[in-house]
Amino acid sequence: MGSQKRNTIKQILLYSVLIIIALIMLLPFAWMLSASIKFNKDVFTFPIQWIPDQPQWSNYIKIWTKIPLFTFIKNTAKLTIIVTILQLLTSSFAAYAFAKLDFKGKNALFLGYIGTIAVPWQAYMVPQFMMMRSFNLNNTHLAIICLQAFSAFGVFLMRQFYQSIPDELCEAARIDGMNEYQIYGKLMLPLSKPALSTLTIFTFVGTWNDFLGPMLYLTRDELKTIQIGLRMFITQYSAEYGLIMAASVVILIPVLIVFLSLQKYFVEGIASTGIKG
């Protein structure tokens, strides 16, 4: 009897803690949603009125005309999709060689990759910008693609995962007459779903949310991404609280969709590769 009672108390405590955690994590988003359908003058009323009497759904229409939101979203989607595809293809491809093939100069090349992981981007963004400028790539989307698509991190993450796949599997496939490209395409890629999902989330989120890169390279409005576009809007119309929040909700949705659809692979992916963000 006593232990059962203690268990019940333990459960109640546990759930109280969980609910407090969820509140801390979610309340800012709830506030964002609520403010996005309010008049500016009602945003700061206290006590907070979570559901306004006259919901201003029109905020969600106004944002499309007040700022070129559609252009920003189109630019960001284009960049994010291209970068993610390039990153997945080139790094899984290169990682296969580093994990499963023997060749001259392997260690030196890999050291070059690893060496730059430890160098923060912010430490070489200045020379990189000057180099891009000399290629006439500033104010082009190509600059952002080149910047993001060939990270050493992607190669490292995929290599770690491939190494957990037994070499005997590749050997057996070779004896069966498969060449290396077939082994990569038919054997390794399907097996590496968790790692690919993890890399997809990191790359997609990283590119979608990137701020300093686009801020340096894209100064013309028609090229801007959603992050610097929204930031520009916030600076210009700092008192348009309802509109700012509505635009914020809109730009959170794509990340939410990608995240929810891939998240079941995510913990597994991090656990098997043991890596950073």
Added chain:
Amino acid sequence: MSRQMKKNLVAYSFILPNFLGFAVFTLGPVIFALILGFLEWDGNNPMVFVGLSNFKELFADSRFKIALWNTITYVIGTVPLTLVSALALAVVLNQKVKGRNFFRTVSFFPYVASLVAVAAVWNMIFNPANGPINMLLYKLGVSADHLPGWAADKHWAMITVILFSVWKNMGYYMVIYLAGLQGISGELYEAAGLDGANAWQKFKNITWPMLSPTTFFVIIMLTINSFKVYDQMYMITQGGPGTSTLVLVYHIYNVAFKNWDLGYASAISMVLFLLVLIVTIVQFKGEKKFVNY
């Protein structure tokens, strides 16, 4: 063609697409950065070799010293707070409870959410004049003069950014801890339970020591990422008020793209790189000592 040659060529063909991009857009600029610190360059006129003078300039630059100090303050504030919150979250979310996946997803969401969007909400919630946090504090009896000024007050600005960063990033480190927790065998807890150990004793004697490799990894990652902080400052405090949240990357940005003093900006970058390098070396050297089982 010999067999080994063929094998080499196949391997290079796998690496080439990534390596071309990597060599041109990462490796090249990294090497350029190492050289640029010894040059004087405004981006238009020819570069001039100036030896160590950029590095000597660091010692006389009061804004650099402030930025370095602020960055270290941010690191010291952020790392332990994030670590403790992430570990606590992971331990709670590793219990067998209904809706566990929902709570995990919720805790991770701030990490993937757009920084501009959540920083905008944060600025409103922590608005010193009429934001809900200060309204609540006022209702709870804090007098109007003593309400924190958050991002607008030079004593509170750094704290505001640190709180924001902890909230935004702890979900990510929680996932790493969850992965670590799943590697601990359940038998250890059962054995301890038979010996009559309570929850705290189990945590102290099993969980914490078994997690030490994970903790070590988390500390390193957190420290490196905190040294690179910029976006949060830009969006919440713009480096101010005054210089109270001016950090190294902010200073690099201003020196490079406002003053066009590219050589000196690279010298500051070198300091940032050295700080991160030291942390990385500590990781390689210290991992064996720190892991205690």
